Amino acid sequence: MIGKGGFGEVFKAILDDRKVVAVKKLRGNYAKAKLGFENEILLISQITHRNLLSLLGWSGEGSDLLLILEYMPxxxxxxxxxxxxxxxxxxxxxxxxxxxxxxxxxxxxxxxxxxxxxxxxxxxxxxxxxxxxxxxxxxxxxxxxxxxxxxxxxxxxxxxxxxxxxxxxxxxxxxxxxxxxxxxxxxxxxxxxxxxxxxxxxxxxxxxxxxxxxxxxxxxxxxxxxxxxxxxxxxxxxxxxxxxxxxxxxxxxxxxxxxxxxxxxxxxxxxxxxxx
Structure with missing residues (x-):
């Protein structure tokens, strides 16, 4: 775990192809967390800029809400x-x-x-x-x-x-x-x-x-x-x-x-x- 806040936790993860990413796991009230999850996907999947963090993927299976983001060392x-x-x-x-x-x-x-x-x-x-x-x-x-x-x-x-x-x-x-x-x-x-x-x-x-x-x-x-x-x-x-x-x-x-x-x-x- 590399970060923690009111939204949940952020983890450093290594994918099968050895790419290092950050995984943001949202927690708390599910309905509220899901709203923030969907909002973040909607917005940052449509914009790119060198001073904006890139969204690489996401998962909403089961009760886990995961955002896969650029890893910032x-x-x-x-x-x-x-x-x-x-x-x-x-x-x-x-x-x-x-x-x-x-x-x-x-x-x-x-x-x-x-x-x-x-x-x-x-x-x-x-x-x-x-x-x-x-x-x-x-x-x-x-x-x-x-x-x-x-x-x-x-x-x-x-x-x-x-x-x-x-x-x-x-x-x-x-x-x-x-x-x-x-x-x-x-x-x-x-x-x-x-x-x-x-x-x-x-x-x-x-x-x-x-x-x-x-x-x-x-x-x-x-x-x-x-x-x-x-x-x-x-x-x-x-x-x-x-x-x-x-x-x-x-x-x-x-x-x-x-x-x-x-x-x-x-x-x-x-x-x-x-x-x-």
Whole structure:
């Protein structure tokens, strides 16, 4: 077994032809697991991209629900760039998909540390002519924006918000819900990052184990600002993922674009939502 979560377990397996694969065994409530199983097959069997994990096969015989996936030997990002995979889901494929559960443990790394987005069990289609749909919340608290947690407003900007949170995690070396870095911060990593931005102390966010020289410092500061752009409220203030890719691949110039303070209200609802 190489992984375990609320969905079930993931195993490393060797097929008869010596091909190494990952087998995801879904468990829990059968009806709910089967829905996620069918959803993942429907979505990832129709899309291919170098930053999206490939589905190699599946089995739904008996009570076992098995997905056979690419084996990613370097595990997940929580143990650069996959932004292009999200941009492909939102704009470049022949239909728009919102992942709904972008987090560091769902970004897997291959032999060459090439990242791929995994776990499409919660993903949903979004109609091109609608800015958002209203649906029941599903995802991971801390990575999801307030309009989705509180009101069920789902759009591709939900994934943009999650992307921004994961970038902050990469830079800081902290989980989004951690409060160990600053006792005065009551709302985790995002509020802490915003406070540092407001006081122009960006670099205080950086993981102490990272060697950041003067040349890299400007790049890291730009990355922090891009992450904060992605986490703004309302959702209309956030860039699209193709815009994020452009900012990451060029020398970002924010010019007149003002950053607005993120909305931290969803953290106060964590206990209520968790027990509903």
């Amino acid at each position: 370097n595990g997940s990002l929580d143990k650069f760039l996959w932004a292009k995979g999200l941009a492909h889901l939102h704009k470049e494929s022949h239909f728009r998909i919102v992942h709904r559960d972008i987090k560091s443990s769902n970004i897997l790394l291959d032999d060459h540390f090439q990242p791929k987005i995994a776990d499409f069990g919660l993903a949903m289609f979004q109609q091109e002519d609608k800015s958002h749909v209203t649906t029941k919340f599903a995802g991971t608290l801390g990575y999801t924006p307030p309009e989705y947690v509180l009101y069920g407003h789902l759009s591709d900007k939900v994934d943009t918000f999650s992307f921004g949170i994961v970038i902050l995690e990469i830079i800081s070396g902290q989980k989004c819900t951690s409060r160990s870095f600053d006792a005065s911060s009551t709302n985790g990593l995002l509020e802490y990052a915003w406070k540092l931005y407001e006081t122009k102390n960006h670099m205080k966010l950086v993981d102490e184990t990272m060697d950041v020289n003067q040349y890299k410092e400007e790049h890291v500061m730009n990355m922090i600002e891009i992450a904060l752009l992605c986490t703004q409220s309302p959702a209309s203030k956030r860039p699209t993922m193709p815009e994020v890719v452009f900012m990451l691949s060029s020398d970002p110039s924010f010019g007149e674009r003002q950053l607005t303070r993120p909305n931290f209200i969803f953290n106060h609802w964590r206990m209520e939502i968790g027990h509903s």
